[in-house]
Amino acid sequence: MDQARMNDLITASINLGGLSQDDIARIIQFRVFGNRRGFLLLENMPIGAVPDTPLSRDSINKKDVRSEMLLLQATALLGDPIGYIQESEGSLINNFFPHPSQARKMSSDSFDTELDLHTENAFHAVQPDYLVLLCLRQDPGEEAVTYVASIDNILDKLEPADIHYFAHEQYNFLSDYCKREKNCRIDINKRQPVLYGDIAAPYFRFDPYFMVASSHQAQTKLAMLRDLAWQAAEPLRLRAGNLLIIDNRKTAHARSAFSARFDGTDRWIQRTFAVCNRRFLVEKLGTRSQVFELVANL
Numbered sequence: 001m002d003q004a005r006m007n008d009l010i011t012a013s014i015n016l017g018g019l020s021q022d023d024i025a026r027i028i029q030f031r032v033f034g035n036r037r038g039f040l041l042l043e044n045m046p047i048g049a050v051p052d053t054p055l056s057r058d059s060i061n062k063k064d065v066r067s068e069m070l071l072l073q074a075t076a077l078l079g080d081p082i083g084y085i086q087e088s089e090g091s092l093i094n095n096f097f098p099h100p101s102q103a104r105k106m107s108s109d110s111f112d113t114e115l116d117l118h119t120e121n122a123f124h125a126v127q128p129d130y131l132v133l134l135c136l137r138q139d140p141g142e143e144a145v146t147y148v149a150s151i152d153n154i155l156d157k158l159e160p161a162d163i164h165y166f167a168h169e170q171y172n173f174l175s176d177y178c179k180r181e182k183n184c185r186i187d188i189n190k191r192q193p194v195l196y197g198d199i200a201a202p203y204f205r206f207d208p209y210f211m212v213a214s215s216h217q218a219q220t221k222l223a224m225l226r227d228l229a230w231q232a233a234e235p236l237r238l239r240a241g242n243l244l245i246i247d248n249r250k251t252a253h254a255r256s257a258f259s260a261r262f263d264g265t266d267r268w269i270q271r272t273f274a275v276c277n278r279r280f281l282v283e284k285l286g287t288r289s290q291v292f293e294l295v296a297n298l
């Protein structure tokens, strides 16, 4: 979709996206004050008519745009929608469903990065502040579980000395952006601590598979933190019409494995990313573009 058409759709979504006044108030409340769990779940949202789950992005034939409008309305309440060139060619709305080619790979030794708790794009200088997920269709076996672990809940399990450690120890966050293959690990010299911001109520960045520790101690601490994050993780089974807003500065998320049938009934999720600092990004990068290549530093 070109920018002019996307802007028309965003405008229509703001005016008539389908959120009730109560939903709007809850989303603004979440943006302004946050909450301890680091997510907001709204149920029974109007998503319109959902065709059979496609098998490829090229075969998405979705005429009813109520779900896209709902997603964009929620996103606009949180900030500005952004995309990344490396994900769905920069599309502001990403569609997720099982692909037959991936199912074959799952049986080999490939690694699904969604399976472990992670903060989205932790290596990227343009990090999404929020992930907005809209479930169009639950998997028929109801196996798929989304997990959200908030730093507020993890901090309860950490000693003050460990909180201090994670606010200072520099881990090397690797990038998974490469053209030829998925799940590559590229060193972009992005050394940063796990906890940042106001140490009394810190932000969280975490992606163990893509983090390189500089010492045995740092590696051991990272493994401990991963265990604690999983202990704090809340399981959610998204159903059709569930809108899940995840605070990407305060949480890590993951998804379980689930089965696919490739018969039109598979799980289908739509997602956007929202940033709250668009003007800062325009100033630093000198472009209004909402679609980003790799930005290592600002």
Ligand SMILES: [Fe+2]
Pocket (backbone or CB within 6 Å): 114, 118, 119, 120, 253
């Ligand atoms: Fe993710």
